[in-house]
């Protein structure tokens with residue numbers, strides 16, 4: 001079976017923790033542009049400071065236009081003072097000059113206001129887009145250890161709701177904080193110009209507002225975090241219920257699941273109400289405190305107005321300009337509270353995003369360049385692996401020559417899937433334990449390893465798209481006629497062609513969420529076809545026959561045998577019938593290799609494998625006796641290894 005193998009394309013197939021395989025046809029393998037280093041380099045910053053710096057031009061332009069807007073408002077106040085003083089003075093007709101200047105200034109203020117929002121809100125939206133892209137990139141890099149700790153619902157809530165809060169911080173929050181500074185400066189200049197005493201009197205409550213805002217903003221941060229955390233928990237319960245809806249229904253667990261959801265929903269309600277109470281009280285409180293300033297203005301300001309400029313007071317124009325400037329300052333004073341709440345919510349959201357961004361990546365690219373050709377020789381040397389405290393593989397050593405087919409047989413839980421995942425580096429493979437063509441897989445870019453090893457996982461996962469796209473998932477352009485021909489051929493090999501054609505829209509039938517419209521066996525064979533569609537140098541098939549009947553099994557075994565004639569095949573199986581067709585068999589028991597050899601030698605050796613063979617032989621003989629009275633023969637699966 002040692003025939004040359006074609007260069008690989010990436011075909012890691014199933015499972016949520018697997019990076020999407022952006023592989024393609026042969027030339028890619030030797031193309032330095034796709035070496036692991038470049039692919040994993042991070043184009044967008046993932047810190048708030050980094051995002052600020054990246055969008056600095058937009059923030060600078062936003063700040064300049066905001067400054068222009070507030071300057072125009074300042075000039076409008078000045079002109080209004082002039083105009084009113086002209087109206088009440090000796091030349092009322094001259095008021096048209098400042099009045100028309102006010103009109104032009106108002107136009108300028110409008111443009112400045114719109115432009116500042118355009119620049120700053122867009123910066124926030126761009127940052128949201130970039131952070132979301134980085135989030136997905138990171139999620140693709142993280143491994144099983146991370147997903148054990150963070151459930152899917154939590155991740156969903158972080159990548160939607162928390163990210164929105166960050167966008168608000170980087171857009172609306174920044175704009176309002178900058179605007180507050182300019183508005184204060186612009187208004188204060190007018191107010192101080194009119195009367196220092198009146199200004200001080202009107203702003204006597206400012207320290208109170210500042211103190212209140214600071215205290216409340218701390219509370220807001222904590223309540224926001226609690227609120228987002230409970231939203232994450234609720235999303236998780238909901239997500240688990242949707243994913244497991246069949247289980248919930250079949251065990252009639254609707255009532256208890258509703259109660260469980262009710263608890264998390266209620267927690268979220270309480271957390272949201274606690275947040276809303278604090279947030280809702282902010283604006284009215286600051287507004288009331290600000291209203292005290294308004295009272296002071298009318299009381300003290302009108303007494304100055306009555307005295308008039310000649311008596312040490314102020315003119316009508318100055319009274320109006322002061323009032324206009326003071327009113328302009330009141331809204332930002334209230335908005336400070338709102339902007340602070342947005343900033344704190346954004347910070348709380350970002351802290352939750354950091355949990356993902358800062359999570360340690362277990363499996364990283366190796367320093368070497370991807371090899372131009374992969375022969376398909378596989379060496380496993382002293383491979384041991386544990387999940388935390390529990391040793392699952394213990395000193396496993398075996399070699400597979402290019403083009404050889406090897407079956408891995410063992411009882412359930414003996415470590416077969418763990419071994420397969422370690423070969424493809426879907427778990428943190430120990431250094432030096434797995435070599436492809438003599439090169440340690442830890443030295444290679446991940447993309448190169450996963451391109452070389454086509455791995456059809458045990459749990460057949462289908463995407464919510466068409467049958468055709470599920471099979472051609474790893475193809476660059478699955479809709480071209482050449483790709484369609486490949487997809488059909490792979491479906492034929494995996495014995496799912498007729499069933500796919502029999503679906504309402506054939507290969508274009510959408511399979512529903514996780515392939516809900518298909519049977520377990522159909523899903524398994526579509527997943528197998530996905531692994532066959534690209535022709536990797538090493539094909540690892542994890543229990544591809546567990547959900548098929550005897551006739552289909554025989555046909556699939558024929559296809560696997562044809563594959564084995566062209567590439568290295570590792571077939572993980574419980575079935576002796578399947579294992580016996582491989583060149584060699586490796587028997588795993590409790591994570592250790594207990595036997596190795598051909599079917600004939602192992603049967604003669606009288607060990608575990610021989611016992612499996614005997615058990616399955618007896619089971620099929622028993623079936624043959626019972627079948628006529630029990631079930632139609634074609635649909636009865638063969639017996640599996642007893643566990």
Ligand SMILES: Nc1ncnc2c1ncn2[C@@H]1O[C@H](COP(=O)(O)OP(=O)(O)OP(=O)(O)O)[C@@H](O)[C@H]1O
Pocket residue numbers: 144387392410411412413414415416417418419458
């Ligand atoms: N993510 C995990 N965390 C902790 N323990 C795990 C994890 N995955 C598997 N195990 C444990 O490792 C052992 C080997 O699991 P593995 O899936 O490799 O067995 P297997 O031989 O493929 O079994 P089967 O034939 O049932 O598919 C099992 O005892 C299992 O409980």
Ligand SMILES: [Mg+2]
Pocket residue numbers: 416417418458542543
């Ligand atoms: Mg398994």
